[in-house]
Amino acid sequence: MIQCNYERMEDKIKTFSRFGDTGKGGITRFSLSDEALASREEFVMRMEAIGASIATDDMANIYATIAGTEDLPAIVSGSHMDSVRQGGNYDGILGVLTAMEVAETIVKEKISHRHPITVIVWTNEEGARFEPAMMSSGVICGKFDKETMLASQAKDIPGYTFREALEKSGFKGKEENRLDSSKTKALVELHIEQGPVLEAEGMDIGVVEGVCGMINYEFTFTGQAGHAGTTPMKYRKDALYAAVKTIQYLHDELDQLDSKLVYTTGKISAHPNIHTIIPDEVKITLDARHQDPEVIKQVLAVIKRIPSVVEQCEVSYEEAWSRKTVSFTTELVDYVEKSAQECCYSNRRIYSGPGHDAQFAIDLVPTTMIFVPSVGGHSHCEIEYTPVENCLKGANVLLNTILHIDKEH
Numbered sequence: 001m002i003q004c005n006y007e008r009m010e011d012k013i014k015t016f017s018r019f020g021d022t023g024k025g026g027i028t029r030f031s032l033s034d035e036a037l038a039s040r041e042e043f044v045m046r047m048e049a050i051g052a053s054i055a056t057d058d059m060a061n062i063y064a065t066i067a068g069t070e071d072l073p074a075i076v077s078g079s080h081m082d083s084v085r086q087g088g089n090y091d092g093i094l095g096v097l098t099a100m101e102v103a104e105t106i107v108k109e110k111i112s113h114r115h116p117i118t119v120i121v122w123t124n125e126e127g128a129r130f131e132p133a134m135m136s137s138g139v140i141c142g143k144f145d146k147e148t149m150l151a152s153q154a155k156d157i158p159g160y161t162f163r164e165a166l167e168k169s170g171f172k173g174k175e176e177n178r179l180d181s182s183k184t185k186a187l188v189e190l191h192i193e194q195g196p197v198l199e200a201e202g203m204d205i206g207v208v209e210g211v212c213g214m215i216n217y218e219f220t221f222t223g224q225a226g227h228a229g230t231t232p233m234k235y236r237k238d239a240l241y242a243a244v245k246t247i248q249y250l251h252d253e254l255d256q257l258d259s260k261l262v263y264t265t266g267k268i269s270a271h272p273n274i275h276t277i278i279p280d281e282v283k284i285t286l287d288a289r290h291q292d293p294e295v296i297k298q299v300l301a302v303i304k305r306i307p308s309v310v311e312q313c314e315v316s317y318e319e320a321w322s323r324k325t326v327s328f329t330t331e332l333v334d335y336v337e338k339s340a341q342e343c344c345y346s347n348r349r350i351y352s353g354p355g356h357d358a359q360f361a362i363d364l365v366p367t368t369m370i371f372v373p374s375v376g377g378h379s380h381c382e383i384e385y386t387p388v389e390n391c392l393k394g395a396n397v398l399l400n401t402i403l404h405i406d407k408e409h
């Protein structure tokens with residue numbers, strides 16, 4: 001069995017970790033920042049060196065293509081290069097680096113392939129500098145309005161728009177170069193798991209079946225402000241206490257549902273947020289994720305049972321946003337599983353909790369993903385880590401998956 005190369009994989013990870021290096025083990029590489037542009041230039045240089053032709057589309061997504069022996073649609077693989085502030089060296093970039101390593105292995109080992117093989121770099125997946133996340137895949141897959149996205153303003157430079165960053169980048173290309181169903185046979189994105197499951201279960205590879213559906217609700221508790229020293233407890237309408245009671249209720253009820261359900265209250269605001277004043281308005285969020293829409297319905301039923309008045313405070317809530325479960329292309333999921341087995345790597349099927357560009361791409365082209373373990377489940381932080389051996393195993397599964405797709409008639 002043909003395998004990717006350990007030293008080359010390690011070199012790629014080390015080299016790209018320099019672009020935006022925080023000096024503390026991680027990177028800050030906001031989309032289209034100088035650091036991100038330097039990593040793109042390195043990518044182009046390395047892909048040209050192995051004979052790839054480079055194209056970019058109108059959202060600055062990059063496509064580096066190795067020609068096949070026949071005039072067929074391309075097999076595409078890659079991910080994003082941008083990071084969150086003080087992020088790690090694996091989220092996104094590992095999907096690009098493993099696809100590069102697969103292309104390099106195919107070229108160096110002279111592996112014959114019928115389809116062109118394209119390594120893709122998506123622009124602005126994180127949305128850490130220009131909101132929203134998955135911006136460019138969203139535009140080309142018809143999820144987001146392009147003009148609205150171009151007007152998105154940088155969080156670090158007031159008034160600086162995504163449109164200006166795009167024009168200045170030197171990577172803005174033609175709309176006709178976009179990922180397109182007629183020119184693409186399949187898309188496979190490798191990513192770190194960003195959670196603890198694969199490592200805890202001793203698995204080398206996650207065979208990703210899809211991306212979990214999720215709901216995000218915002219709750220408002222309205223009470224009455226009052227002096228902390230004068231208002232007897234029985235007369236209080238303490239909105240924060242009502243919120244705490246509700247959070248406790250949600251935990252008690254949601255813990256009864258399926259064990260794969262994950263839910264979080266990650267955001268809370270208290271008004272007026274002064275230590276001598278009883279809070280009169282508190283807002284909290286609830287993010288809940290599960291692959292089965294029936295379980296999400298059960299979560300909604302739990303929410304609907306919250307009384308309209310809790311601890312004498314009025315309760316209202318609304319859906320901030322939601323996402324339906326995305327299922328990846330069955331045949332491609334099977335190829336990933338088969339490839340992992342052929343490589344004798346332990347593997348299990350898994351759903352992704354986080355969102356990825358691949359979940360938008362599937363609206364255009366047959367798509368799937370491969371996960372490799374994240375040590376300690378850490379991600380979006382500087383200690384994010386996946387050993388080179390695991391990255392290489394991921395690359396080998398990606399290589400064999402692509403070769404299976406290539407042989408398919």
Ligand SMILES: [Zn+2]
Pocket residue numbers: 080091092125191
């Ligand atoms: Zn990512």
